[in-house]
Amino acid sequence: MTAFKLDWLGTLVAVAALAATPWLFGSSYVTGIMIVALCFGIWAASWDFMSGLTGRENFGHSLFIGAGAYTAGFLNVNFGVNPWWSLLAAPLVAVLFSLVIGFPTLRLRGPYFALAMLSGAAVMQNLTIIFSQYTGGQDGLNGLDPIIDSPLAYYYLTLAFLIATAIILRLVANSPWGTILRAIRGDEGSCQAAGINVTFYKIASLMVSAAFAGLGGALYAHYQLQVGPDLFAIVLSINIIIMVYVGGIGTIYGPVGGALLLNLLTESLRGFSEYRLWVYTLVLMLILFFLPQGLIAPLWQRIRRMAS
Amino acid sequence: MTALLEVTDLNKHFGGLHAVQNVSFTLKAGSITGMLGPNGAGKTTVFNLLTGFVPFETGTILFEGAPLAGLAPHRIVNRGVARTFQLARPFAGMTVLENVEVACLAPRARHLGPPRSRAQAILDLVGLGGKSAATVDVLPYGDLRRLEIARALATSPKLLLLDEPFAGLGTSEIEPLANLITELHRSEGLAIFIIEHKLREFMQLVHEVIALDFGEVVAIGPPAEIVRHPRVVEAYIGRDDFGDAAATGAGLGTA
Numbered sequence: 001m002t003a004f005k006l007d008w009l010g011t012l013v014a015v016a017a018l019a020a021t022p023w024l025f026g027s028s029y030v031t032g033i034m035i036v037a038l039c040f041g042i043w044a045a046s047w048d049f050m051s052g053l054t055g056r057e058n059f060g061h062s063l064f065i066g067a068g069a070y071t072a073g074f075l076n077v078n079f080g081v082n083p084w085w086s087l088l089a090a091p092l093v094a095v096l097f098s099l100v101i102g103f104p105t106l107r108l109r110g111p112y113f114a115l116a117m118l119s120g121a122a123v124m125q126n127l128t129i130i131f132s133q134y135t136g137g138q139d140g141l142n143g144l145d146p147i148i149d150s151p152l153a154y155y156y157l158t159l160a161f162l163i164a165t166a167i168i169l170r171l172v173a174n175s176p177w178g179t180i181l182r183a184i185r186g187d188e189g190s191c192q193a194a195g196i197n198v199t200f201y202k203i204a205s206l207m208v209s210a211a212f213a214g215l216g217g218a219l220y221a222h223y224q225l226q227v228g229p230d231l232f233a234i235v236l237s238i239n240i241i242i243m244v245y246v247g248g249i250g251t252i253y254g255p256v257g258g259a260l261l262l263n264l265l266t267e268s269l270r271g272f273s274e275y276r277l278w279v280y281t282l283v284l285m286l287i288l289f290f291l292p293q294g295l296i297a298p299l300w301q302r303i304r305r306m307a308s
Numbered sequence: 309m310t311a312l313l314e315v316t317d318l319n320k321h322f323g324g325l326h327a328v329q330n331v332s333f334t335l336k337a338g339s340i341t342g343m344l345g346p347n348g349a350g351k352t353t354v355f356n357l358l359t360g361f362v363p364f365e366t367g368t369i370l371f372e373g374a375p376l377a378g379l380a381p382h383r384i385v386n387r388g389v390a391r392t393f394q395l396a397r398p399f400a401g402m403t404v405l406e407n408v409e410v411a412c413l414a415p416r417a418r419h420l421g422p423p424r425s426r427a428q429a430i431l432d433l434v435g436l437g438g439k440s441a442a443t444v445d446v447l448p449y450g451d452l453r454r455l456e457i458a459r460a461l462a463t464s465p466k467l468l469l470l471d472e473p474f475a476g477l478g479t480s481e482i483e484p485l486a487n488l489i490t491e492l493h494r495s496e497g498l499a500i501f502i503i504e505h506k507l508r509e510f511m512q513l514v515h516e517v518i519a520l521d522f523g524e525v526v527a528i529g530p531p532a533e534i535v536r537h538p539r540v541v542e543a544y545i546g547r548d549d550f551g552d553a554a555a556t557g558a559g560l561g562t563a
Contacts, residue, residue: 176409176413176423179402179406179409179410179413180410180413182399182401182402182406183399183402183406183407183410185399185401186398186399186400186401186402187397187398187399187400189361189381189393189397190393190397190398190399190459191382191399191410192361192380192381192382192385193359193381193385193390193391193392193393193397193459193460194382194385194410194411194413194414194459194462194463195382195385195386195390195411195414195415195416195417195463196382196410196411196413196414197380197382197383198382
């Protein structure tokens with residue numbers, strides 16, 4: 001079997017497993033956890049598309065998530081706009097944010113982009129608290145409408161968006177565009193010497209990354225029916241980066257797997273109650289120490305080698 | 309032959325160092341020209357100014373009659389001026405084929421054919437055709453040099469700038485590379501501009517030599533004349549009178 005066919009077969013198996021999950025467990029609790037995990041999958045894949053491929057680390061992906069989620073919140077709560085529109089508006093606003101940060105900082109080399117993303121997210125988190133008359137402060141915006149009432153239907157909606165996100169980003173990553181992004185990771189100067197407009201490709205890939213992160217933010221907001229300042233939190237950005245590394249950076253499908261895995265891991269460690277974070281951290285350290293290339297992507301590559 | 313590149317009164321300072329001083333020269337279409345000078349003479353700086361990697365202060369650079377001042381490096385490449393780096397700078401983690409494919413995706417080259425097959429053809433041309441699937445991380449140094457040239461060629465240049473293509477190569481690797489450069493010049497009609505501080509390697513290769521010392525052009529002429537030029541001898545041997553230093557000029561800088 002060719003590697004190409006095998007990849008689609010693997011995708012099919014993964015999608016079938018995810019589609020069967022709510023029926024296998026039959027509990028709304030698991031479905032709820034899985035919806036959040038799917039959102040994390042969208043966020044991890046979108047982080048990977050820009051930072052994983054180009055090597056320009058983005059330490060504030062929550063900026064785009066928060067921007068998308070608050071856009072959904074404002075439109076729905078303050079203006080009563082139909083929640084379906086959030087799925088269009090949230091990516092657009094997130095792209096706007098990506099331009100504000102990316103345009104001045106991605107033309108430069110050095111840590112400016114990473115730092116601007118980090119501080120951009122921190123500033124937005126504080127602004128939501130300062131302008132509490134509009135944003136609801138710490139309490140955030142409450143009472144969003146669900147896009148679909150039934151949690152089971154919402155699960156499939158989110159799953160559909162995750163699959164679309166992962167397939168689109170993976171196809172682009174395998175296209176000439178992806179080749180250029182990986183070359184940027186290798187050496188920006190050589191890329192310029194090869195006639196490639198490095199700044200253009202970095203900004204464009206950040207815009208794509210932001211759009212999908214914002215979309216995930218809106219899906220998350222309309223599931224939680226609430227948005228709060230924590231959606232801009234640095235810890236959210238860091239968690240996404242960890243998921244990417246655990247899954248296998250630069251592969252798109254790896255980070256999706258990493259996001260699902262770590263979300264399920266946190267939940268399954270609830271039995272440890274107050275020691276949960278200790279155990280979680282220990283497991284993470286073991287994974288990253290023994291499998292620095294990650295878990296999901298190298299595993300799949302091994303299966304592929306064995307099959308072909 | 310018409311002027312392909314016209315450089316007039318180029319100047320660049322790095323702090324208190326006047327790295328390039330009123331440098332002027334002309335490259336003809338389809339010529340092979342060398343730039344000679346001891347280490348620190350400003351050769352690579354001139355390349356960096358020509359290719360937009362470092363901005364120059366005063367002077368003009370005309371390529372096919374159009375100024376290159378203020379253009380970003382990738383725009384200059386897309387005008388038809390490609391370069392290699394002194395230390396090979398491949399895209400780490402990617403295959404040899406992908407390394408060249410990236411340059412095939414430059415706006416100037418994109419319409420010339422499917423990137424992948426064009427990249428393979430160029431690798432065949434420089435003698436790396438059999439290694440296209442290898443990752444660059446395992447490539448020996450001599451091959452990385454060829455890869456640098458392949459990547460530059462993939463942008464379909466009219467003028468190819470080679471920054472010390474022979475540096476760090478063993479004697480057995482130098483001759484095939486020199487033959488490749490001659491072959492490219494002959495078959496593709498490329499104008500080639502080579503930096504070298506070892507004279508022996510490019511004596512037979514180049515039609516004309518521009519000699520640089522302390523950022524200034526000290527002589528321009530055919531290689532046989534340049535090696536006997538007093539200012540060139542002085543730059544290499546020093547100011548003392550070494551008597552017949554000029555007579556042994558062909559051996560200059562081979563140490």
